[in-house]
Amino acid sequence: MSDFTTHEHDVLVIGAGGAGLRAAIEAAASGVKVGLVCKSLLGKAHTVMAEGGAAAAMGNVDDRDSWKVHFADTMRGGQYLNNPRMAQLHAQEAPERVKELEAWGALFDRTKDGRILQRNFGGHRYPRLAHVGDRTGLEMIRVLQDHGIHQGIDVHMEVTVTKLLLDGGRIAGAFAYDRERGRFRVFKCKAIVIATGGIGRAYEITSNSWEYTGDGQTLAYDAGAELLDMEFVQFHPTGMIWPPSVRGILVTEGVRGEGGVLKNKAGERFMFKDIPENYKNQTADNPEEGWRYTQGDKNARRPPELLTRDHVARCIQREVREGRGSPHGGAFLDIAWIKEKIPGAKEHIKKKLPSMYHQFKQLADIDITETPMEVGPTTHYIMGGVKVDGDTQMSKVPGLFAAGEAAAGLHGANRLGGNSLSDLLVFGKRAGQFAAEFAKKNGNVKVDEAQVSAAAKQALEPFDRQGGENPYTVQQDLQKMMQKLVGIVRQEEEMKQAMGELEKLKARAAKVGAFGNREYNPGWHTALDLRNLLTVSEAITRAAIERKESRGGHFRDDYPNKDAAAAKFNLVIWKGDGGAQQMRREARADIPADLKQIIDDEAKATEVK
Amino acid sequence: MSQVTFRIWRGEGKEGEFKEYKTEITEGMVVLDAVHQIQAESAGDMAVRWNCKAGKCGSCSAEVNGMPKLMCMTRMNTLPQDKPITIEPIKAFPRIKDLVTDVSWNFDVKKRIKKFKPRPPDAPDGTWRMQQEDIDRPQEFRKCIECFLCQDVCHVLRDHHMHESFIGPRFLIYTAALEMHPLDTENRAKDLKDEFGIGLCNITKCCTKVCPENITITDNGIIPLKERVVDEFFDPVNKLLRIFKPNS
Ligand SMILES: Cc1cc2nc3c(=O)[nH]c(=O)nc-3n(C[C@H](O)[C@H](O)[C@H](O)COP(=O)(O)OP(=O)(O)OC[C@H]3O[C@@H](n4cnc5c(N)ncnc54)[C@H](O)[C@@H]3O)c2cc1C
Ligand code: SF4
Numbered sequence A: 001m002s003d004f005t006t007h008e009h010d011v012l013v014i015g016a017g018g019a020g021l022r023a024a025i026e027a028a029a030s031g032v033k034v035g036l037v038c039k040s041l042l043g044k045a046h047t048v049m050a051e052g053g054a055a056a057a058m059g060n061v062d063d064r065d066s067w068k069v070h071f072a073d074t075m076r077g078g079q080y081l082n083n084p085r086m087a088q089l090h091a092q093e094a095p096e097r098v099k100e101l102e103a104w105g106a107l108f109d110r111t112k113d114g115r116i117l118q119r120n121f122g123g124h125r126y127p128r129l130a131h132v133g134d135r136t137g138l139e140m141i142r143v144l145q146d147h148g149i150h151q152g153i154d155v156h157m158e159v160t161v162t163k164l165l166l167d168g169g170r171i172a173g174a175f176a177y178d179r180e181r182g183r184f185r186v187f188k189c190k191a192i193v194i195a196t197g198g199i200g201r202a203y204e205i206t207s208n209s210w211e212y213t214g215d216g217q218t219l220a221y222d223a224g225a226e227l228l229d230m231e232f233v234q235f236h237p238t239g240m241i242w243p244p245s246v247r248g249i250l251v252t253e254g255v256r257g258e259g260g261v262l263k264n265k266a267g268e269r270f271m272f273k274d275i276p277e278n279y280k281n282q283t284a285d286n287p288e289e290g291w292r293y294t295q296g297d298k299n300a301r302r303p304p305e306l307l308t309r310d311h312v313a314r315c316i317q318r319e320v321r322e323g324r325g326s327p328h329g330g331a332f333l334d335i336a337w338i339k340e341k342i343p344g345a346k347e348h349i350k351k352k353l354p355s356m357y358h359q360f361k362q363l364a365d366i367d368i369t370e371t372p373m374e375v376g377p378t379t380h381y382i383m384g385g386v387k388v389d390g391d392t393q394m395s396k397v398p399g400l401f402a403a404g405e406a407a408a409g410l411h412g413a414n415r416l417g418g419n420s421l422s423d424l425l426v427f428g429k430r431a432g433q434f435a436a437e438f439a440k441k442n443g444n445v446k447v448d449e450a451q452v453s454a455a456a457k458q459a460l461e462p463f464d465r466q467g468g469e470n471p472y473t474v475q476q477d478l479q480k481m482m483q484k485l486v487g488i489v490r491q492e493e494e495m496k497q498a499m500g501e502l503e504k505l506k507a508r509a510a511k512v513g514a515f516g517n518r519e520y521n522p523g524w525h526t527a528l529d530l531r532n533l534l535t536v537s538e539a540i541t542r543a544a545i546e547r548k549e550s551r552g553g554h555f556r557d558d559y560p561n562k563d564a565a566a567a568k569f570n571l572v573i574w575k576g577d578g579g580a581q582q583m584r585r586e587a588r589a590d591i592p593a594d595l596k597q598i599i600d601d602e603a604k605a606t607e608v609k
Numbered sequence B: 001m002s003q004v005t006f007r008i009w010r011g012e013g014k015e016g017e018f019k020e021y022k023t024e025i026t027e028g029m030v031v032l033d034a035v036h037q038i039q040a041e042s043a044g045d046m047a048v049r050w051n052c053k054a055g056k057c058g059s060c061s062a063e064v065n066g067m068p069k070l071m072c073m074t075r076m077n078t079l080p081q082d083k084p085i086t087i088e089p090i091k092a093f094p095r096i097k098d099l100v101t102d103v104s105w106n107f108d109v110k111k112r113i114k115k116f117k118p119r120p121p122d123a124p125d126g127t128w129r130m131q132q133e134d135i136d137r138p139q140e141f142r143k144c145i146e147c148f149l150c151q152d153v154c155h156v157l158r159d160h161h162m163h164e165s166f167i168g169p170r171f172l173i174y175t176a177a178l179e180m181h182p183l184d185t186e187n188r189a190k191d192l193k194d195e196f197g198i199g200l201c202n203i204t205k206c207c208t209k210v211c212p213e214n215i216t217i218t219d220n221g222i223i224p225l226k227e228r229v230v231d232e233f234f235d236p237v238n239k240l241l242r243i244f245k246p247n248s
């Protein structure tokens, strides 16, 4: 059997983004031994890149806001496929979780009376996002990291988990390798929290980093957990598109929140042309009203640029397809125009959107205070993920929990901007709390040596295939294929073709080689990640074929409308006994009467307006 | 567009050498793109850290033609392309492999700095009140992405290797952010003097010059901290230190 080091913890948290850190802090606070592993250095996880803010109905800017409105907004945004219990808990607990960060040292931007300032974002009825300029994720991860390091958590950086270990159906640990030396580690533990983030690397154009290869979803799936809502991938409407090397990098929705507008090549504000029925009452019907909204006028309705992301992304795509796109195949996002409205606009933009200013200046030679940006859709987030219990975040596998982007349920068919950072806090805490409870309540586990050897053997296979295909080529081909066939606009034929392509790619992935030695070898790591990317790609495609309608992040050319019957189920995917992917329709959770009432009241309130 | 030659440091630990690679450079590429392209084409096992590719995570620090840079924010068209472009790991920390260094010292240092300790909440609901102008300065320091480029250029660490007695500019401004936090009640002046070696900084301002976040490390952070230490230990009369704790 291959050499490895063993670590023992009560709770192992996989992932050190917002969800993982918050889970680890909570578990440690309850007195159990906690280990935390991450693929990169501490503080570099995806959460650091979040820009716009964290949604929490504190009502600091508009006191008409409340958890009920936030709940209704989240459900409407998710097209009612959300787990209503999660949407409720999220809306209720987010304010506490955000304020708690302040007690740990976070410095959010302030209102005039000294409280946490909140900004507008798409799909949120009132200004709701606590933020720090456009670097909210950095503030959040730093404050959690800096608080966490004093909590007695064992942090294992640059360590990648490749397999979960089971003891008679219960979680018993995890198998991992460290990047630095390429050596194996075995973590023995009673409970695991998966907080590994998303799957963006399955696509060619993405705002996500190399870490986002669907590891957590695949680890859980392999261990017997179920995946939910995998067809719902969020394509963010505004990624950079020029020059080619920056394609996909995110342009925060905050630009539109601060008054930025979308135009086609004719200079037309095309978003006014197509406002969905269920948002008509809350959307401005002229530019002047939209502008007043962004400037805090409580009687104005939001501009159509701040409609949900799925809709805005498709409108941009339509403009491009119909020949009205910008020179590099996108739309113009103009914030510079606000100089017609306010004095000192240049400085104002730099202060409100410093990293956007910096990013365009440095990477595209564009001064956003003078010139419109060129933007287009980019793969951003997955609403689907590990299916968990709404209260405890535990999956079907006893002792296996999931939180953050890796888990599913809160966002339904489409996530509202800002609802992820708050998701990490609310459900990260819950996962940590219940994982610790589980570890306290349940006895010791045994690590099965056969499982460890099998995992070690699998991890080393690429080295046995000297001269095998280059893993980067297979990864790139997969990304191109998914972008083309299972991207933002989908069709039956193309997706069926994708299923065939996936089989071919799986065969190729089984033959990729790694050369060099085990020390810090990205080629080897890419080879290992491929399996995960293929598993989640297959799940996405399979579910996308099954959902024969258009809803939220899932848009089909051949079924362009919503289907009332399809609103009644979620799609669940799991690994069958023979190893093949299985899928079923599961009746959507009923919305309890009291929550239904809130949704109806909110709908009425916006009509009166 | 054009073929460009790179000389990239390859090796493990102290052993290693520069190896030459050629790759095609197209419009808009940054140094990190070129490194990735080389990795995918001909050096699959070349070690490099990166995450965001947008200057937000501070992972991709290296020395490009001798200048400490974030590779993801260094445009190829800002470098002369008729000569080979040299890329090597930062120098203030031990090398692990290729462009990756062992920065674990930084994480250990941070743990030694006393953590944030807020005053009791201002409002019955457990929240505080702070004015934006009182937090502008600590917010400036909190822009830090922990790229450690400032640590790399500080001669106290780079040339004199005084990692034992000096925490470096990154952690001086980390301490400054805590000390200037309007809610914080901890006192770190003694540690600054005795443990963190603030006296070893002789205000060369090299750190400020390389900071990709444009944090005015020396003028806004280190100098006020130095003054605070002087006030605390050498000038007992002036212990009020208004700039640090405006509300306390
Ligand atoms: C550019 C950008 C801007 C965004 N802006 C916003 C915003 O303004 N508001 C908002 O609400 N949301 C925003 N989002 C979304 C949000 O940032 C993410 O959804 C969220 O940060 C995910 O957090 P997480 O804790 O689930 O995972 P992450 O922060 O991604 O952390 C994942 C962790 O898991 C680790 N990991 C992964 N696989 C393994 C493995 N196999 N073994 C060990 N460790 C592993 C990684 O190393 C990492 O530490 C943005 C996203 C992007 C990309
Ligand atoms: S100013 Fe001080 S901390 Fe900064 S580089 Fe010079 S000596 Fe180092």
Ligand code: SF4
Binding pocket: B058, B143, B144, B145, B146, B147, B148, B149, B150, B151, B169, B170, B173, B210, B211, B212, B213, B214, B215, B217
């Ligand atoms: S202060 Fe600036 S240079 Fe130093 S680590 Fe932070 S961001 Fe990097």
Ligand code: FES
Binding pocket: B049, B050, B051, B052, B053, B054, B055, B056, B057, B058, B059, B060, B061, B070, B071, B072, B073
């Ligand atoms: S990759 Fe994040 S700063 Fe360069």
